[in-house]
Amino acid sequence: MSADTILRTDGLTCDFGALRAVNHVSLDVKGGTLHSVIGPNGSGKTTLFNLICGEVRPSAGRVYFEGREVTGRAPHDLPHLGLARCFQRTNVFPKLSVYENVWAAVFARRTPGVLGCVRRAGEFSDVDADARRVLADVGLAARSEARAETLSHGQQRALEVAVALASSPRLLLLDEPTQGLAPEATVQMTKLVQSLVGRYTILLIEHKMRIVMSISDRISVMAFGEVIAEGTPDEVRDNRDVQRAYLGARR
Amino acid sequence: MRRVALIRFVLLVAAIVVLPFCVRPVVASEICIFAIAAMALNLIFGYTGMLSFGQATFFGLAAYTAGLMMIHWHAPLLAVLAAGTLVGGVAAALIGYVCIQRVGTYFIMLTFGFNQMLYFIAYKWTAVTGGDDGLPGIPRPPFAVGPLSISLDSSLRYYGFVAVSFLLAFYAMKRIVDSPLGVIFRAIRENPGRAAAVGYDVKRYKWLAFTIAGAFTGGAGVLYSMMFGIVPLESISWIISGDIVFMVLIGGIGNLYGPLLGAAAFKWLSEAISVVWERWPLILGVALVLVVLFLRGGLVEAFTRVRDIVAGGGPRPEPDEPVSVPDAAESQARP
Structure with a gap:
């Protein structure tokens, strides 16, 4: 683990009965950056947040925050460690x-x-x-x-x-801050998130591609519970697997 | 804000002074005693969002403790009051620790279950509690501090002691809901998941609220035991638990003054109407139905509505709010 990593997940997996919602997700979020997680609906993004924040216990894998293992810590412990989150639904x-x-x-x-x-x-x-x-x-x-x-x-x-x-917090988890917002309010919210960049390390879930592409330092793309691609916005944009996940497989 | 709070407090003191001249002093004492129990339930129900249907557990346990201490040891007044409060708090800590593991209906049923359990112990353990006949022969010790000793034999004097105890309890309760705990309790009521996500150990605070309420209820139980010189079996029964819930609902939950109004209305009505018509609980039943259907903020809301109409402002935009009525919202977290 490199020195400036603030959050690392290691093979994080979560099963809901027979459904594997999150499958071996390993993330590496660097301090001071904005790291986005994108992916189609149901790809496991919010579950990933819930695993990191202790709301849901992982079936396997570990979470490290600032080098300290926090897997399975109670949700109320995390703000005291320096990790705070926003929810998808207000x-x-x-x-x-x-x-x-x-x-x-x-x-x-x-x-x-x-x-x-x-x-x-x-x-x-x-x-x-x-x-x-x-x-x-x-x-x-x-x-x-x-x-x-x-x-x-x-x-x-x-x-x-x-x-x-x-x-x-030293790490802020934002789960779709623009969810359900009218265009004007979306602009406001985007400005707000942008104003936080640099002051906070942010892990962001977002659906609106234009926003994600313009403000992210790194992007992880999830589909069916797995991270299928990771890289800078440009790398992700050009990735075949990502295009396939979003647009469906080409015949 | 401070001024409004002060005016309210002065009005409360005035009401307490006038009360024994409006109703019989015995009824006035009962009103104050149940007002303490009702404001304790309000802390867990109105502020923290947990409906306990077992407050008589702590009321009755403390009443029996006090009665036994006075009968067998001739324990002095203040020692008995302290012991009963402690017993209420400790019992609530033990029972509450189990109850708060569940929420909603299950929480209610757990509080009720413990209440029933202790009721049957009191009912069967006749050698100690007197069972169905109650625990009779409780003396009323004088109020004694150092060389000072005031007899509380007349019901008006006893009312004086109860009233001062009530005002002290009210002030303590006000300081609790004005403290950070008040904000935390209400945050837990509003959204326990988010309260945890911002860093509060929700169970721990629920436990704390339950324990504090148990201590207050215990204090009320002690005062009750000295009223008639007997601890009736009823004092630990679910009927008392129900009455306390009733008072809080009728008065208005989540507001410091609501439970006081509720206790006063309940006890005054039962006194006034039971003389005329022995089936008076029927009227209370109707009142409860009406409050739940049309006036979820209880008497406090009725009061604000009337005030707003008199002031010419018409009804408020959101009259249908059962909680966070002005007092609760204003005094928290405001300098």
């Missing part, structure tokens, strides 16, 4: 305010001890400052008092990203 705290959504995620990384809870939530000025900075970052500062469920779909997607950023 997954926030609907009846909490936008501010509280982010506040909760910022606070999770602090360990104030039992005595910390003698104080009021509003008295943690460092948490407050971080939460407001993240909200400004994703362009939601003006909506911070609104209840999360009242946001537009695009804003909820931005909040989804904000909640992940709030744990100041």
